[in-house]
Amino acid sequence: MENRVAVVTGSSQGIGLEIAKKLAHQGNRVVINSRSAEKIDQIARELQEENLEVVGVGADIQSAEGAKELIDKALEKWGRVDILVNNAGINRDTLFLRMKEEDWTEVIRTNLDGIFHCTKAAIRQMGKNRWGRVINISSIVGLTGNPGQANYSAAKAGIIGFSKTLAREFGGRNITVNVVAPGYIQTEMTDKLSSQIKEQMMERIALKRFGKCEDVANLVSFLASEQAGYITGQVLIIDGGMAL
Numbered sequence: 001m002e003n004r005v006a007v008v009t010g011s012s013q014g015i016g017l018e019i020a021k022k023l024a025h026q027g028n029r030v031v032i033n034s035r036s037a038e039k040i041d042q043i044a045r046e047l048q049e050e051n052l053e054v055v056g057v058g059a060d061i062q063s064a065e066g067a068k069e070l071i072d073k074a075l076e077k078w079g080r081v082d083i084l085v086n087n088a089g090i091n092r093d094t095l096f097l098r099m100k101e102e103d104w105t106e107v108i109r110t111n112l113d114g115i116f117h118c119t120k121a122a123i124r125q126m127g128k129n130r131w132g133r134v135i136n137i138s139s140i141v142g143l144t145g146n147p148g149q150a151n152y153s154a155a156k157a158g159i160i161g162f163s164k165t166l167a168r169e170f171g172g173r174n175i176t177v178n179v180v181a182p183g184y185i186q187t188e189m190t191d192k193l194s195s196q197i198k199e200q201m202m203e204r205i206a207l208k209r210f211g212k213c214e215d216v217a218n219l220v221s222f223l224a225s226e227q228a229g230y231i232t233g234q235v236l237i238i239d240g241g242m243a244l
């Protein structure tokens with residue numbers, strides 16, 4: 001049992017929801033989030049019925065105001081934020097020559113600016129408490145690049161430099177900052193891909209199966225735990241051996 005307060009951005013479905021559930025089942029109090037207040041409140045109610053300490057906040061983490069609203073809600077409700085999982089992310093895939101400026105800005109604003117805003121709103125009080133875990137969800141393509149994902153790869157690579165810098169700036173205050181870089185995980189984001197691309201991906205995966213949201217949640221819950229207290233500034237790849 002951990003009994004910490006966690007905020008997981010973008011947790012109405014997929015990887016974020018699985019992380020939130022895992023942390024809640026371990027005894028943490030968890031704030032879940034998506035842009036849709038209606039959707040997230042409904043999920044929070046379902047989890048509360050399982051006796052989990054969860055509250056939902058509809059907020060758009062693209063803006064400083066949305067991020068502040070999210071973190072303030074956690075502080076109001078439970079007085080602290082110990083664990084921040086920056087998970088919210090979108091993709092707008094297209095080859096670079098066809099990529100419109102809004103495809104670029106929308107992806108950077110959600111996947112990179114969002115992490116800036118949420119971390120900014122949460123990390124100062126972690127420092128005061130001399131304990132904190134920031135876990136940023138990047139992607140294997142932030143390390144390797146991928147045709148059709150110049151915007152997404154740039155944002156996901158940016159997360160890595162950001163996290164290493166914060167690991168150095170906040171290590172003295174007992175805050176760890178790490179990056180989780182998943183490969184292909186089965187969610188709505190990857191369901192949209194064509195069967196041809198899925199087959200090509202599968203050929204490259206050493207473990208011969210796509211990742212599950214629980215695979216990522218298990219790693220995040222370890223990084224959020226007391227046992228991971230001497231790991232910081234790292235990029236943990238979880239891709240079934242796809243990018244070997």
Ligand SMILES: NC(=O)c1ccc[n+]([C@@H]2O[C@H](COP(=O)([O-])OP(=O)(O)OC[C@H]3O[C@@H](n4cnc5c(N)ncnc54)[C@H](OP(=O)(O)O)[C@@H]3O)[C@@H](O)[C@H]2O)c1
Nearest residue numbers: 010011012014015034035060061088089139184185187189
């Ligand atoms: N699936 C994969 O194979 C894979 C691989 C590598 C990395 N990742 C990364 O893992 C994370 C989760 O991916 P996923 O596959 O679980 O995605 P997903 O199923 O599309 O879920 C994304 C979540 O983010 C929320 N969201 C999007 N924009 C938001 C915003 N501006 N403010 C607040 N919430 C927002 C969505 O809710 P609303 O739409 O209701 O706001 C949803 O809850 C992302 O960062 C993704 O880039 C995924």
